[in-house]
Amino acid sequence: MLDFVHDINTKVLFGKGCIEKLPEELAPLGRRVLLAYGGGSIKRTGLYDTIMKLLSDGGFEVTELSGIEPNPRIGSVREGVKLCRERGIEAVLAVGGGSVIDCAKAVACGVFFEGDPWDMIRTSRRRMKALPLAAVLTLSATGSEFDDSGVISNLETHEKLGAILTPPAVSFCDPTYTFTVSKYQTASGSADILSHIFEGYFSRTDDSDVFDGLAETVMKTVIKYTPTALDEPENYSARANLMVCSSIGCSGIPEYGKRGTGWPCHAMEHELSAYYDITHGVGLAILTPRWMRHILKKDPTVTPRFARFARNVFGITEGSEAELAEKGIDAIDAFLRSVGLPTCLSELGIGEEHFEAMAEHANRGGRLERAYVPLTKEDVIGIFRACL
Numbered sequence: 001m002l003d004f005v006h007d008i009n010t011k012v013l014f015g016k017g018c019i020e021k022l023p024e025e026l027a028p029l030g031r032r033v034l035l036a037y038g039g040g041s042i043k044r045t046g047l048y049d050t051i052m053k054l055l056s057d058g059g060f061e062v063t064e065l066s067g068i069e070p071n072p073r074i075g076s077v078r079e080g081v082k083l084c085r086e087r088g089i090e091a092v093l094a095v096g097g098g099s100v101i102d103c104a105k106a107v108a109c110g111v112f113f114e115g116d117p118w119d120m121i122r123t124s125r126r127r128m129k130a131l132p133l134a135a136v137l138t139l140s141a142t143g144s145e146f147d148d149s150g151v152i153s154n155l156e157t158h159e160k161l162g163a164i165l166t167p168p169a170v171s172f173c174d175p176t177y178t179f180t181v182s183k184y185q186t187a188s189g190s191a192d193i194l195s196h197i198f199e200g201y202f203s204r205t206d207d208s209d210v211f212d213g214l215a216e217t218v219m220k221t222v223i224k225y226t227p228t229a230l231d232e233p234e235n236y237s238a239r240a241n242l243m244v245c246s247s248i249g250c251s252g253i254p255e256y257g258k259r260g261t262g263w264p265c266h267a268m269e270h271e272l273s274a275y276y277d278i279t280h281g282v283g284l285a286i287l288t289p290r291w292m293r294h295i296l297k298k299d300p301t302v303t304p305r306f307a308r309f310a311r312n313v314f315g316i317t318e319g320s321e322a323e324l325a326e327k328g329i330d331a332i333d334a335f336l337r338s339v340g341l342p343t344c345l346s347e348l349g350i351g352e353e354h355f356e357a358m359a360e361h362a363n364r365g366g367r368l369e370r371a372y373v374p375l376t377k378e379d380v381i382g383i384f385r386a387c388l
Contacts, residue, residue: 001208001257008251010146011170014244016236018172019050019136023058025170029132030090034083036065036104037095042138045180051095051136063087065107068096071153071160071273071280072103077117080107084131094135094168097189098142101135102150105165108133121152121163130166138177140242141189141281143196143250145171153274158354159361160274162266173247175239183230187339188281190226190242193249194219194332195284199263200255202305202372208257215254216312218245223313223335230339262371265291268380271358276350285341289333290386295373296325302373345387355384 013021026033033055042048055062065080083089084107094104108130110117120128127148137145144150148167153160181189201215222245228238248254268291269283296306303325310316310328319327337343345351359380362368368375375383 002205002259004256006256008146008167010167012146012173012247013170014173016174016176018174019054022051022054022172026060026091026093026134027058029134029169031059032061032088032090034063034065034080034089034092034107035095036068036080036092036100036107038068038100040066041180042095047095047138047177063089068100068103070099071277072099074118074121074152074154076103077106077110077152080104081110081117084111089131091132091134094133095138097137097139098144101144101168102142102152104133104135105130105144105150106152106163109165118154121161124163124165126164128165133166133168135168135171136177137171137173137243139181139185139189140178140239140246141192143246145173146247146251151270155274155277158274160270162270173243175236175243178239178243179234181233183340186229187226187341188279188285189246190222190281190339191285191336191341192281193222193242193245195265195288196249197254198288199261199266200258201309202302203258203261204372205258206305211254211256211258214248218248218254219313221245226339260370262368264368264371264375267362267368268383271362272350275354275358276348278348282341282348285336286343286345286387287383289329289336290383292329294379294383294386296329298379299373352385352388355381359384
């Protein structure tokens, strides 16, 4: 096991009705609040009215930043920074899924950044000075409610980049707010959670047993409860378990004590989203099994890790190590197909016209040469083609 640092300082209020504590948790952060949200679903569900009443009764002054995109764009960040500066905003309140929270993180930091916010996204590799941030989670997927990173898109330059920004000071996680999430977005969110775990689990470190065990438990939990959430959208137990998995999945905790992996599937999916603006979890669901098959063939030394995955996550025990490895990949592929997500890029209208540029950018600075199994530009192109 390698050395690690635990540094998560987000206060999480979890459970039905936790939003009632919003005024008392938000008051120490600031009275002039930027309320950030997406396309209006919080108005259809009544959450917007609930929050506005709590803020009004609590004496808060509210400025709204609405219409934040599913792959949040730099234009929304710029608008949010502008509003914060003009209105003397003291705190940011993000209500939505990871896209809204990521955008809010960038806004909170952008207020103090001298220059264009896109330059901030391009260069940020450590926590930045920021306005205090609170988050109300409405989608179990990215884990942005419990970490300091954010991903912002610039469609003009075909770039989708992750940055270290700021963690929420407090997050409100009420599973009932995910009852109205569609089957498509529920499945996409689960694919995202699983990918966060996969990216750290498939590592060259084999003796971080506690955290590998935690990762395997999260994977099994997502696989168990996603079908229930799809069939019974108001099943509290299913939604609650998926929400907890979301927070843990991208917290970094399952990767403690482990050698870094480069997060290759995220690097590749960010290229797909940057060029085609697709749903993040869908891209990951298409890429992941192909990446697994590619690296297993390229480097058979990873066979024992994939065999462990088959045994400990899916309970597959019959066969040689090589057979178990293949069966484990078959099992996760079958699961991702079973939840109703697209299974290939052609279903999304994506061809190979940009594969070379995407592969080159995904591996900028030799990033993927330090991955679990090193990937060249040609490897990445091959994985993209296998996804067609």
